[in-house]
Each structure stands twice: as C-alpha cells, then as structure tokens.
Amino acid sequence: xxxxxxxxxxxxxxxxxxxxxxxxxxxxxxxxxxxxxxxxxxxxxxxxxxxxxxxxxxxxxxxxxxxxxxxxxxxxxxxxxxxxxxxxxxxxxxxxxxxxxxxxxxxxxxxxxxxxxxxxxxxxxxxxxxxxxxxxxxxxxxxxxxxxxxxxxxxxxxxxxxxxxxxxxxxxxxxxxxxxxxxxxxxxxxxxxxxxxxxxxxxxxxxxxxxxxxxxxxxxxxxxxxxxxxxxxxxxxxxxxxxxxxxxxxxxxxxxxxxxxxxxxxxxxxxxxxxxxxxxxxxxxxxxxxxxxxxxxxxxxxxxxxxxxxxxxxxxxxxxxxxxxxxxxxxxxxxxxxxxxxxx
Numbered sequence: 001x002x003x004x005x006x007x008x009x010x011x012x013x014x015x016x017x018x019x020x021x022x023x024x025x026x027x028x029x030x031x032x033x034x035x036x037x038x039x040x041x042x043x044x045x046x047x048x049x050x051x052x053x054x055x056x057x058x059x060x061x062x063x064x065x066x067x068x069x070x071x072x073x074x075x076x077x078x079x080x081x082x083x084x085x086x087x088x089x090x091x092x093x094x095x096x097x098x099x100x101x102x103x104x105x106x107x108x109x110x111x112x113x114x115x116x117x118x119x120x121x122x123x124x125x126x127x128x129x130x131x132x133x134x135x136x137x138x139x140x141x142x143x144x145x146x147x148x149x150x151x152x153x154x155x156x157x158x159x160x161x162x163x164x165x166x167x168x169x170x171x172x173x174x175x176x177x178x179x180x181x182x183x184x185x186x187x188x189x190x191x192x193x194x195x196x197x198x199x200x201x202x203x204x205x206x207x208x209x210x211x212x213x214x215x216x217x218x219x220x221x222x223x224x225x226x227x228x229x230x231x232x233x234x235x236x237x238x239x240x241x242x243x244x245x246x247x248x249x250x251x252x253x254x255x256x257x258x259x260x261x262x263x264x265x266x267x268x269x270x271x272x273x274x275x276x277x278x279x280x281x282x283x284x285x286x287x288x289x290x291x292x293x294x295x296x297x298x299x300x301x302x303x304x305x306x307x308x309x310x311x312x313x314x315x316x317x318x319x320x321x322x323x324x325x326x327x328x329x330x331x332x333x334x335x336x337x338x339x340x341x342x343x344x
Contacts, residue, residue, distance in 0.1 A: 217234055234329070
C-alpha cells in the first residue's frame with residue numbers, strides 16, 4: 001500500500017440511470033399506441049350497447065352450461081379468472097368497434113329507409129299507409145276538438161262582456177275570412193284574446209296533446225313507415241328551407257364551426273343519445289335472438305322469457321330514441337334559426 005486512497009466510484013444520478021436503462025421494446029410501444037388509438041376512436045354511445053351484447057350472451061351461455069341453474073351460472077360468472085376477463089374485455093372492445101361502425105345505419109333502419117328491394121318494399125308500404133292514416137285521424141280529431149273548444153270559448157267570452165265586434169273578428173280568423181268591417185283597433189284587441197283559456201281545461205289539454213302529436217308528422221314531404229322516421233323528418237322539414245340543396249347532413253357540417261360552443265356541445269350530446277338508443281334497439285334484438293337460441297335447449301320457458309324481456313327492453317329503447325329525436329330536432333331548428341338570423 002502506498003498510502004494513496006482510491007476514489008470511490010461515483011454513483012450515477014437518477015437521470016443518468018434512466019438514460020442508461022435499456023429502451024423498451026419497440027413492439028410494446030407500438031402495441032400500446034395502437035390500443036390507445038383504437039380506444040380513442042370509439043365513441044361513448046357505442047360502449048354501452050356493446051357491453052350489453054357481451055353481457056347478455058355471457059349470461060345466456062352460463063345459464064345453458066349450468067342447465068338452467070341461475071345460482072350456478074352466477075357463481076361461474078363471478079369466479080372467472082384473469083384470462084377470461086381479458087378475453088371478455090377484448091370481446092367488448094371488438095363489439096364496440098362493430099357497433100360504432102353501424103350507428104348511422106341503425107338510425108336509418110329505424111327511420112324506415114329500407115331500400116327499394118322486395119324485402120323492404122312491402123313493410124314500407126304498410127308502414128306508410130298506417131302512419132298516413134294516423135296523421136289523418138289526428139288532424140280530424142284536432143278539428144273536432146277545436147270546434148267544440150271554440151264554441152265553448154265564444155259562449156263564455158260573450159258572457160264575460162267581450163264586444164260582438166271582437167267576437168266577429170275571432171270567427172272570421174277561425175274560418176280564414178277577412179274581417180273588412182272591423183277597425184284595426186278592434187281586430188288587434190280581438191287577436192290579443194287568449195280564447196283557449198275560456199274553453200274547458202280538459203278540451204284545451206286534449207287539443208294541446210293532439211297538436212303535439214300532429215307536429216310529429218311531416219306536412220309537405222313524404223311520410224315514412226316508422227314513428228322515429230316521421231319525428232325526425234318533421235323537424236328536418238323545418239330546417240330544409242334554410243339548409244338548401246345541400247341537405248341536412250351537409251348543412252350541419254357546413255355551419256357547425258360557426259355555431260356558439262354551447263350549441264355545439266348540445267348538438268353532440270343529443271346526437272350521441274340518438275345514436276346510443278338506436279344502437280341499443282338493434283343490439284337488444286340481436287342479443288335477444290341469440291339468447292333465445294341458446295336457452296331453447298334448456299327449456300322453452302327460458303327462451304320465451306328471454307323474448308318477452310327483449311321485446312320490453314327494445315320497446316323502451318325505441319321510445320327513448322323517439323324522445324332523443326325530438327331533442328335533436330329542436331337543436332337542429334335552433335341551429336337553423338341562428339343561421340337564418342346571421343344571414344339577415
């Protein structure tokens with residue numbers, strides 16, 4: 001030993017250690033990026049129908065494997081191992097991808113755009129005839145209830161002391177005649193009267209309900225074979241004069257970036273709800289048919305119960321789709337109003 005101390009080796013800093021660490025394999029980075037990109041492209045409205053489809057098939061398959069024993073089927077589902085859960089997650093992602101790919105087609109199918117072929121021609125003709133008759137009956141009921149309500153209102157208005165000259169103006173307006181003998185002051189006072197408040201409240205409520213029902217049918221464009229299609233078309237009819245020849249889809253895409261941020265958010269929310277419930281109807285039909293086929297081997301009662309549940313859930317989803325179509329139609333009319341005001 002010569003008395004000199006050998007310096008201790010310097011420990012690399014955390015940053016240096018991280019830089020000296022072997023890089024992660026490129027295939028792992030590429031796989032994670034691919035998964036992240038796929039998940040980022042999937043919409044929220046497609047996840048729930050896909051999860052319902054996979055869960056329904058899982059439950060039906062477990063009940064069949066357990067021979068109809070619900071407790072054993074539930075136990076097998078709860079005790080799934082990690083590998084099964086990974087496969088289940090992959091099935092949900094795959095089903096979500098397929099569901100999103102056919103979201104627009106689901107809306108068109110439920111609207112009644114069934115193509116010119118023989119398969120869609122006969123049901124389309126029957127559906128259009130059915131809704132044309134319903135529209136005619138609703139309009140006839142409106143005229144009948146309106147006539148009764150007006151007669152009651154005229155009688156009560158006269159009892160309350162409204163001058164006959166103003167009542168004559170009301171009659172002329174209802175009959176779509178010109179009231180030439182009335183002065184502008186009398187005509188203005190007559191048209192300011194809320195005559196419906198003088199009618200029977202039950203008649204007023206029925207008239208309002210029938211009017212809302214009639215507003216769900218288009219007036220100048222051809223009728224469609226489904227209620228959802230007619231509801232959307234009735235709102236599209238109000239937007240088409242503003243959208244012009246480009247159509248509704250082109251109108252929204254052209255004007256979307258010019259709209260206020262709150263209107264864009266509401267449009268996306270209502271459209272996602274419409275996509276969600278329309279996709280749910282189709283998915284519930286498919287899941288119900290597949291479940292009935294799986295459960296038929298267990299017993300016809302299981303299959304019948306599955307079909308009844310399918311019918312109930314699909315009907316609820318369809319009603320929710322109609323309600324979403326109304327909200328989506330209102331936002332479309334709002335957009336058309338904003339575009340019209342900006343143009344003027």
